Amino acid sequence: xxxxxxxxxxxxxxxxxxxxxxxxxxxxxxxxxxxxxxxxxxxxxxxxxxxxxxxxxxxxxxxxxxxxxxxxxxxxxxxxxxxxxxxxxxxxxxxxxxxxxxxxxxxxxxxxxxxxxxxxxxxxxxxxxxxxxxxxxxxxxxxxxxxxxxxxxxx
Amino acid sequence: xxxxxxxxxxxxxxxxxxxxxxxxxxxxxxxxxxxxxxxxxxxxxxxxxxxxxxxxxxxxxxxxxxxxxxxxxxxxxxxxxxxxxxxxxxxxxxxxxxxxxxxxxxxxxxxxxxxxxxxxxxxxxxx
Numbered sequence: 001x002x003x004x005x006x007x008x009x010x011x012x013x014x015x016x017x018x019x020x021x022x023x024x025x026x027x028x029x030x031x032x033x034x035x036x037x038x039x040x041x042x043x044x045x046x047x048x049x050x051x052x053x054x055x056x057x058x059x060x061x062x063x064x065x066x067x068x069x070x071x072x073x074x075x076x077x078x079x080x081x082x083x084x085x086x087x088x089x090x091x092x093x094x095x096x097x098x099x100x101x102x103x104x105x106x107x108x109x110x111x112x113x114x115x116x117x118x119x120x121x122x123x124x125x126x127x128x129x130x131x132x133x134x135x136x137x138x139x140x141x142x143x144x145x146x147x148x149x150x151x152x153x154x155x
Numbered sequence: 156x157x158x159x160x161x162x163x164x165x166x167x168x169x170x171x172x173x174x175x176x177x178x179x180x181x182x183x184x185x186x187x188x189x190x191x192x193x194x195x196x197x198x199x200x201x202x203x204x205x206x207x208x209x210x211x212x213x214x215x216x217x218x219x220x221x222x223x224x225x226x227x228x229x230x231x232x233x234x235x236x237x238x239x240x241x242x243x244x245x246x247x248x249x250x251x252x253x254x255x256x257x258x259x260x261x262x263x264x265x266x267x268x269x270x271x272x273x274x275x276x277x278x279x280x281x282x
Contacts, residue, residue, distance in 0.1 A: 052235045058228030065224065067199035067235055069262030094186075094195070103185040106197055118231070133199040133262015134224065 049091075049107030055115060059147055061140045062117055069133030070106070076130065078137060080123050085137065088112040119145035178241035181219065181264075189276050192250065192268040198240045199262040200224070206264055208257045215244040215255075219264055249274040 056063040066087060068076065076089040090110045120142035128137045181196040198206075198219035205220040219240035246252065246268075254269040 053232070054230055054235045055232040056226050056228040057231045061228070063226050063228060065226065065235060067262070069197040069199040070195075071261065102187070105182040106184050106195070107182075115232075130261075132202045132259075133197075136224070136226075 048109055049111050051111055051113065053087075053113055053115065055117075057118075059141075061138055062119075062121065064115055064135075064137040064139070066113065066135040066137075067133065068130070068135050071130075071133070073130050076128075076135060078126075078128050080121070080126060080139075083117045083120060085115045085117060085139065086112065087115075087135065087137070121145070177236075177238045179236070179238045180242055181217070181240040183217075183242060189270075191270055192247075194244070194264075194266040194268070196240065196242065196264040196266070197262065198259070198264050201240065201259060201262065201264065203259045206257060206259045208255070208264075208266060210246065210252055210255075213246055215246050215266070215268075217242045217244070217264060217266065219259075 051066050051068050053067075054065040056065070064085060064087075068089070068091075071089055071091055075092065076087070079086045079088075088111065091106075091108050093108045117139065121139040122142050125140045126137065128135065130136075181198050183194055183196045186193045186195070194217070196217055196219070198221075200221040201219035202222065205222060207216075207218040207220070209216050209218070217240070221237070221239060223237075249270045250268045251271040255266065257264065257266045259265075
């Protein structure tokens, strides 16, 4: 069951056009992968940021990794709806901006990533940790989703 | 301020030279106050032990090495890249290189570069 639905063009035409432009820019960023990417990308313009994410699977669990440098634990929110893991949060800028000069490349503000896990997980056994700017969420699979060996009976 | 902004061409060269290990340019915020310049570099996955801040030929070199994470299983979806971080800044003569300090916290490397006494704003008392 999908809980996060994409709603096309509910915004005004103008902002819709801007959003399309922003996604085009994202495509281009991917084409010009790092190290050039971060230099070409204008800071804080047109779009919110989107932290990169990995998903690992072993026979008992899924592990989701997100690069989230510079966040505080309390600013990260993790929710599980059915098989959809939603990770959202906000990166706040440091209070004291320079009086003389400031060159900003980093992104601030909110982000949201959604992962549809390929199998059911145990919602009560999900564990999350945050260290050195990496968020790690371990989601044990539900019993029904674990691989099972079926013995062949004699009859 | 301008001296602190590194030349992008130079950095690409640096990355190309390191064929064994892949380095990418981290995103950095540069903040300048009358007392110091503060660099904040995004280095997700770099702990205190992986940070190497050095001065080579008058350049400030920020290096961040990621340690491999302990994750069980096989990747089924990958966006993150197994790379290290490197960025080089030309040091302005106003920086007091003996007093540079660095700190790694939550994947952010913060480098504080104090300015020498003679460039700090100072009130001159009238005689």
